[in-house]
Amino acid sequence: MTAIRTVEAAEYVxxxxxxxxxxxxxxxxxxxxxVFLRDGWGxxxxxxEDSAALAPLDGLALESVVAIRGRVTAxxxxxGGLELQAPAVTVITPVTDAPPLPLHKRQLNAALPTLLDxxxxxxxxxxxxxxxxxAAGTMAxxxxxxxxxxxxxxxxxxxxxxxxxxxxxxxTLDYFGRPAYLAxxxxxxxxxxxxxxxxxxxxxxxxxxxxxxxxxxxxxxVSLDVEFGFIDNHFxxxxxxxxxxxxxxxxxxEAYAAExxxxxxxxxxxPAEIPHIHFAEAQEMIFQRHGVDVRxxxxxxxxxxxxxxxxxxxxxxxxxxxxxxxPMVKRPFYTHPDPARPAYSNSFDxxxxxxxxxxxxxxxxxxxxxxxALARAGYPTAPFETYLEVFRHGMPPHGGFAIxxxxxxxxxxxxxxxxxATLFPRDLNRVTP
Amino acid sequence: MTAIRTVEAAEYVxxxxxxxxxxxxxxxxxxxxxVFLRDGWGxxxxxxEDSAALAPLDGLALESVVAIRGRVTAxxxxxGGLELQAPAVTVITPVTDAPPLPLHKRQLNAALPTLLDxxxxxxxxxxxxxxxxxAAGTMAxxxxxxxxxxxxxxxxxxxxxxxxxxxxxxxTLDYFGRPAYLAxxxxxxxxxxxxxxxxxxxxxxxxxxxxxxxxxxxxxxVSLDVEFGFIDNHFxxxxxxxxxxxxxxxxxxEAYAAExxxxxxxxxxxPAEIPHIHFAEAQEMIFQRHGVDVRxxxxxxxxxxxxxxxxxxxxxxxxxxxxxxxPMVKRPFYTHPDPARPAYSNSFDxxxxxxxxxxxxxxxxxxxxxxxALARAGYPTAPFETYLEVFRHGMPPHGGFAIxxxxxxxxxxxxxxxxxATLFPRDLNRVTP
Numbered sequence: 063m064t065a066i067r068t069v070e071a072a073e074y075v076x077x078x079x080x081x082x083x084x085x086x087x088x089x090x091x092x093x094x095x096x097v098f099l100r101d102g103w104g105x106x107x108x109x110x111e112d113s114a115a116l117a118p119l120d121g122l123a124l125e126s127v128v129a130i131r132g133r134v135t136a137x138x139x140x141x142g143g144l145e146l147q148a149p150a151v152t153v154i155t156p157v158t159d160a161p162p163l164p165l166h167k168r169q170l171n172a173a174l175p176t177l178l179d180x181x182x183x184x185x186x187x188x189x190x191x192x193x194x195x196x197a198a199g200t201m202a203x204x205x206x207x208x209x210x211x212x213x214x215x216x217x218x219x220x221x222x223x224x225x226x227x228x229x230x231x232x233x234t235l236d237y238f239g240r241p242a243y244l245a246x247x248x249x250x251x252x253x254x255x256x257x258x259x260x261x262x263x264x265x266x267x268x269x270x271x272x273x274x275x276x277x278x279x280x281x282x283x284v285s286l287d288v289e290f291g292f293i294d295n296h297f298x299x300x301x302x303x304x305x306x307x308x309x310x311x312x313x314x315x316e317a318y319a320a321e322x323x324x325x326x327x328x329x330x331x332x333p334a335e336i337p338h339i340h341f342a343e344a345q346e347m348i349f350q351r352h353g354v355d356v357r358x359x360x361x362x363x364x365x366x367x368x369x370x371x372x373x374x375x376x377x378x379x380x381x382x383x384x385x386x387x388x389p390m391v392k393r394p395f396y397t398h399p400d401p402a403r404p405a406y407s408n409s410f411d412x413x414x415x416x417x418x419x420x421x422x423x424x425x426x427x428x429x430x431x432x433x434x435a436l437a438r439a440g441y442p443t444a445p446f447e448t449y450l451e452v453f454r455h456g457m458p459p460h461g462g463f464a465i466x467x468x469x470x471x472x473x474x475x476x477x478x479x480x481x482x483a484t485l486f487p488r489d490l491n492r493v494t495p
Numbered sequence: 496m497t498a499i500r501t502v503e504a505a506e507y508v509x510x511x512x513x514x515x516x517x518x519x520x521x522x523x524x525x526x527x528x529x530v531f532l533r534d535g536w537g538x539x540x541x542x543x544e545d546s547a548a549l550a551p552l553d554g555l556a557l558e559s560v561v562a563i564r565g566r567v568t569a570x571x572x573x574x575g576g577l578e579l580q581a582p583a584v585t586v587i588t589p590v591t592d593a594p595p596l597p598l599h600k601r602q603l604n605a606a607l608p609t610l611l612d613x614x615x616x617x618x619x620x621x622x623x624x625x626x627x628x629x630a631a632g633t634m635a636x637x638x639x640x641x642x643x644x645x646x647x648x649x650x651x652x653x654x655x656x657x658x659x660x661x662x663x664x665x666x667t668l669d670y671f672g673r674p675a676y677l678a679x680x681x682x683x684x685x686x687x688x689x690x691x692x693x694x695x696x697x698x699x700x701x702x703x704x705x706x707x708x709x710x711x712x713x714x715x716x717v718s719l720d721v722e723f724g725f726i727d728n729h730f731x732x733x734x735x736x737x738x739x740x741x742x743x744x745x746x747x748x749e750a751y752a753a754e755x756x757x758x759x760x761x762x763x764x765x766p767a768e769i770p771h772i773h774f775a776e777a778q779e780m781i782f783q784r785h786g787v788d789v790r791x792x793x794x795x796x797x798x799x800x801x802x803x804x805x806x807x808x809x810x811x812x813x814x815x816x817x818x819x820x821x822p823m824v825k826r827p828f829y830t831h832p833d834p835a836r837p838a839y840s841n842s843f844d845x846x847x848x849x850x851x852x853x854x855x856x857x858x859x860x861x862x863x864x865x866x867x868a869l870a871r872a873g874y875p876t877a878p879f880e881t882y883l884e885v886f887r888h889g890m891p892p893h894g895g896f897a898i899x900x901x902x903x904x905x906x907x908x909x910x911x912x913x914x915x916a917t918l919f920p921r922d923l924n925r926v927t928p
Contacts, residue, residue, distance in 0.1 A: 065725075067645060082725045083693070084889055102693025102724075103645065125889035154725075155860060157889045182687045182885040191691050198648040205635075212500060212536065215631040217717045217900075219919045220653070220700050221666075221677075223926040233654075234669045235677070238706065242926050244654075244668070244677075251919065254615045254928075258624050260516070260535025267653050267699065273671065284650045291535075292498075292515045292587075427588060448928030452615040456517055456558035456590045467650075486652045486684065493656040493675050495687075495881030 063131065068099065068106040071144045074134045081106055081146070082154070084186070085126045087166035088119065097149065098166065099130050104320075105188070107140055108132050108149035118151045124165065125183070127155035163187075174479060181486055182495050192321035194485060197284075197471060199318050200310050201265050204286045204465070207309030211302075213290070214259040217266060218251035220244060224445035233271045233281075244269035247464060249396070250449045252289035253425060256460045257452055261290040275490050277479045280468060282488040288422075289462030296398075296408040296424045299461040300338065300384050303412060303420060306465075307382070308332040327475045330381035330414070337374055338384035341406065344370055360392045364417070371416020383413045395439040396432070398424035398461070408461070414473050422463025429453040496564065501532065501539040504577045507567045514539055514579070515587070517619070518559045520599035521552065530582065531599065532563050537753075538621070540573055541565050541582035551584045557598065558616070560588035596620075607912060614919055615928050625754035627918060630717075630904060632751050633743050634698050637719045637898070640742030644735075646723070647692040650699060651684035653677060657878035666704045666714075677702035680897060682829070683882045685722035686858060689893045690885055694723040708923050710912045713901060715921040721855075722895030728831075729841040729857045732894040733771065733817050736845060736853060739898075740815070741765040760908050763814035763847070770807055771817035774839065777803055793825045797850070804849020816846045828872040829865070831857035831894070841894075847906050855896025862886040 065080045066073075083101030090096075095116055097108045108130050110116065119126070132146030162180040163172050165187045170177060177184055185191060205215065222245045225232035233244040245251075248264050255262040268285040288306070293299060314322065315329050322329060339347070345357045348369050356366055362385065374383035387406040390399055398408040409423025426432055432453050436443055443450065468483035481487040486495055498513045499506075516534030523529075528549055530541045541563050543549065552559070565579030595613040596605050598620050603610060610617055618624060638648065655678045658665035666677040678684075681697050688695040701718040721739070726732060747755065748762050755762060772780070778790045781802050789799055795818065807816035820839040823832055831841040842856025859865055865886050869876055876883065901916035914920040919928055 082891070084690075102647070102691070127889045127891045154891055155889055157887070159887050161888050180884065182881055183690070183888045185688075185691050194649065194691070195647060197650070201648060201650075202638075202642070209635070214535070214628060215634060216627070216918065217630070217634075217700065219715055219921055219926075221702065221715050221921050221926060236667045237926060238704070238923055240926075255618075255918070257517075257616070258535070258618050258627070265698075267650065269654065271671070282652055282654050448615055451613065451928075454590070454592050455594050455616045456560045456588050458515070458560045458587055485649065485688070488652055488654050490671055493652075493654060493670060495884070 065129075068101045068104040071106055071134050071142075071146075075136055075144070076134065078131060078133055079146075080129055080131045082129045083127070085119065085122065085124050085128050085157075087124065088116075097130065097151070099128065100165075100186070100188070105141070106144065106146060108146035108151075109137075109140075110147070110149055112148075115149060116151060118153050121158070122153065123157045123160050125161050125186075126153060126157040128153055174481065178481060178487060178492065179495070185485060189324060190482075192324045193471060193475060193477070193483060195321050196314060196318055196325075196475070197467060197483070199314050199321075200467060200470065201284075201286070203310040203313035204265065204306060205263070206313070207306050208261075208263045208288065211261065211305070213261040213263050213288070214255075216248075216252070216255050216259070216262050216264050218245075218248045218255070218264060220267065220269070231271045233269050244271075246270055247285060248287050249394075249464075252287050252462060253396075253457070253460065254449070254452045256289050256291045257455070257457055260292070260458075263288045273490060277481075278469065278472075280480055280484060280487045280489055283469075283484065284467040286465040286467055287462065288464070289460060291458035291460040293424060293459050293461050295459075296386065296410055296422070296461055299422050299424065299463060300336070300386075300410055300412075303422060303463050304332065304336050307336075307412075310470075325475050329474070332382065333378070333380050336382045336384055336412070337378040337380050338386055338410070339370070341385055341387045341389065344385055347373060360389045362411075367413055367418060368416040371413055374413070381415050384410050385413060386410045393423070395435045395441065396425045398426050398459075412463075414470075417473055419470060419473060420463050420465050422461065424459065424461035427453065427457040427459050498562075501534045501537040504539055504567050504575075504579075508569055508577070509567065511564060511566055512579075513562055513564045515562045516560070518552065518555065518557050518561050518590075520557065521549075530563065530584070532561065533598075533619070533621070538574070539577065539579060541579035541584075542570075542573075543580070543582055545581075548582060549584060551586050554591070555586065556590045556593050558594050558619075559586060559590040561586055607914065611914060611920060611925065612928070618918060622757055623915075625757045626904060626908060626910070626916060628754050629747060629751055629758075629908070630900060630916070632747050632754075633900060633903065634717075634719070636743040636746035637698065637739060638696070639746070640739050641694070641696045641721065644694065644738075646694040646696050646721070647688075649685070649688050649692070649695045649697050651678075651681045651688070651697060653700065653702070664704045666702050677704075679703055680718060681720050682827075682897075685720050685895060686829075686890070686893065687882070687885045689722050689724045690888070690890055693725070693891075696721045706923060710914075711902065711905070713913055713917060713920045713922055716902075716917065717900040719898040719900055720895065721897070722893060724891035724893040726857060726892050726894050728892075729819060729843055729855070729894055732855050732857065732896060733769070733819075733843055733845075736855060736896050737765065737769050740769075740845075743903075758908050762907070765815060766811070766813050769815045769817055769845070770811040770813050771819055771843070772803070774818055774820045774822065777818055780806060793822045795844075800846055800851060801849040804846055807846070814848050817843050818846060819843045826856070828868045828874065829858045831859050831892075845896075850906055852903060852906060853896050853898050855894065857892065857894035860886065860890040860892050 086100035087098040129152045132149035264287045400406045412420040471483040519533035520531040562585045565582035668675045697720045833839045845853040904916040
């Protein structure tokens with residue numbers, strides 16, 4: 063007797079096997095009973111006309127943990143074309159309470175708070191877990207793309223001594239009686255690590271104490287961070303980001319077809335070269351095409367981004383668009399200016415279907431430039447002392463980007479709320495489950 | 496002109512190339528000057544008798560960022576057997592301050608506080624970064640071993656609502672005016688995720704507010720966590736852990752030979768079956784062999800572990816030893832008891848060369864068992880409400896383990912302090928750099 067995963071059944075047609083998992087559904091049609099077992103990877107139906115064979119299930123609720131033995135049989139009418147015949151059921155963990163929502167329905171029809179309150183069970187729903195499987199695939203493809211380019215993975219500290227980048231929006235911690243903070247991003251550490259490994263990436267949680275209650279904000283999320291040295295400028299960084307996006311979507315389309323089909327997600331094509339437009343040209347284009355004069359505004363509005371997304375689709379047939387050269391005034395102090403137009407930066411946003419998906423750019427790399435930038439921003443240098451030390455000892459021109467895993471999934475899957483792209487979201491009002 | 500990484504030089508013998516990196520060292524011997532360039536992967540020497548060619552380096556300190564062009568030439572006397580001849584040097588980022596310690600010496604001779612205070616620069620030292628390269632390799636091999644066994648990667652929240660496992664030793668956070676906590680481990684979440692994916696792993700930081708100032712404690716570390724369902728008992732978990740350890744050491748020995756040689760590390764052989772001994776037998780053996788009666792003690796002391804490590808080496812020729820069946824009284828409340836001897840648990844420690852390296856075991860999986868265990872431990876059930884919900888809805892027998900990445904590296908490399916196994920350690924007195 064071979065214990066197999068449900069998704070391996072096709073390799074065992076004609077054989078007796080055992081599958082183990084959760085009682086996903088039971089349906090009776092006339093004298094025939096269909097038992098659906100869900101394991102960690104898929105579902106498989108068992109079918110019998112012998113009600114005595116199913117006696118162990120009497121009185122049990124769905125989600126009971128069971129093992130079913132039977133003969134794998136091809137049946138074009140079965141979901142997936144396979145079923146177990148002549149099943150024998152063993153109960154491993156009996157359950158008597160019904161799950162908070164029926165997990166075997168195609169969709170979980172409930173308000174968001176219900177979905178999140180009961181996530182410890184409802185994340186078992188096939189459509190929910192398909193999202194999280196895609197999260198795993200995205201992380202794996204991100205790493206594989208960068209490993210193939212001689213990047214080194216790092217893990218940098220999440221407890222930090224000072225609220226560095228913005229000062230605000232940082233969680234404060236009691237660190238043995240002194241205040242410390244949760245890292246808003248690995249920005250400084252990944253730059254420091256360029257001095258060690260030249261090309262680095264990190265996949266890790268980041269923490270933002272932003273008191274925003276929107277569909278796009280959560281206060282803890284997974285950041286896919288990249289930083290590397292010896293770049294020409296931000297266009298070198300954009301070139302790598304294009305490779306990373308192609309690596310992610312290529313891997314998902316190859317290895318996660320079932321999840322994408324279940325979620326009715328249409329994967330974008332990443333163009334060989336993603337079109338780009340300078341911030342100032344983008345504002346001019348919006349004025350010309352839409353008659354709205356946003357020229358001189360220091361940033362793009364969501365409406366501006368949607369218009370730019372439309373333009374990229376119509377003019378370039380692309381779901382992706384780089385907007386380059388955001389004004390320095392809206393970028394963090396470590397951003398490298400455009401040497402030719404110093405009011406603009408060597409930075410970019412990657413828009414995906416009209417919404418910002420990734421931010422990146424070239425950073426300052428000279429010690430004196432940091433001192434000047436901190437002074438200009440009105441920051442004291444003391445909290446940056448250890449960060450600044452690295453620039454006194456030789457840093458190459460470098461840059462990078464950060465992809466928010468949950469936002470990528472939200473946009474890719476057209477989820478109505480970013481909270482649905484993470485297992486157990488943290489927001490203004492929620493730290494459980 | 497091809498820009499190459501130093502470690503690719505062997506593929507370019509006879510060709511003109513450019514390498515980019517840091518000025519690692521300059522040595523003059525008679526009329527010959529040797530310039531050592533270090534990039535993110537290795538070092539390469541350039542050699543010339545033409546002092547004018549090196550004029551750009553005049554007045555510059557080591558760690559200046561440079562590019563060197565030259566012809567790759569085989570020379571058995573050069574480190575690595577290769578050198579760049581007829582070099583032309585371009586300075587990318589000039590440096591005038593000497594690094595806090597010389598990075599080109601074979602060893603960084605300084606007290607630990609100096610090493611840690613200046614880690615942003617000193618982590619560039621080849622021996623330091625070899626440690627961190629091995630950390631990356633360990634994480635990669637851990638994931639690869641589990642991916643090959645149909646495990647799914649998860650990322651679970653680090654901000655949590657209650658100090659769950661021990662109550663003490665947890666960092667408290669100001670979460671929008673309310674207290675929240677930093678996760679001491681993903682224990683509950685990884686168990687919950689067994690209900691979703693059946694087999695899961697996570698690589699992520701954990702936070703321990705233990706006020707211990709020892710060579711083996713840091714307050715933030717990287718935990719390699721595994722949890723999976725449908726086990727027989729803790730021996731199933733030990734079987735997987737053996738595969739994971741073999742996967743890690745196998746990958747390191749294949750892909751990180753240079754780093755291991757530099758650090759003079761002898762990789763252990765993971766036996767086809769790691770020997771195991773029950774806790775009670777271990778105490779009896781210690782009494783018989785060493786005359787020290789620790790029978791009845793609820794835990795093993797470090798000396799006990801060293802004796803057990805000796806015994807495993809002498810009796811089984813193994814660097815590894817599983818000690819099974821630790822008394823329930825010393826294990827967390829979710830530990831599954833040994834059904835035959837309920838005072839002992841279905842848990843284990845993996846000792847490596849006489850020191851505990853990994854802890855794991857079988858967990859309770861029945862709702863009623865949790866209620867009883869919490870009552871026995873004197874815990875209220877309210878903080879565990881969402882955790883308990885998952886056990887009302889069907890959990891299989893399951894278990895797992897957690898490997899502390901830094902302790903693994905410390906023991907493997909015989910580092911004198913765990914702080915040297917992490918980029919930027921956090922301890923009682925240190926949150927910088």
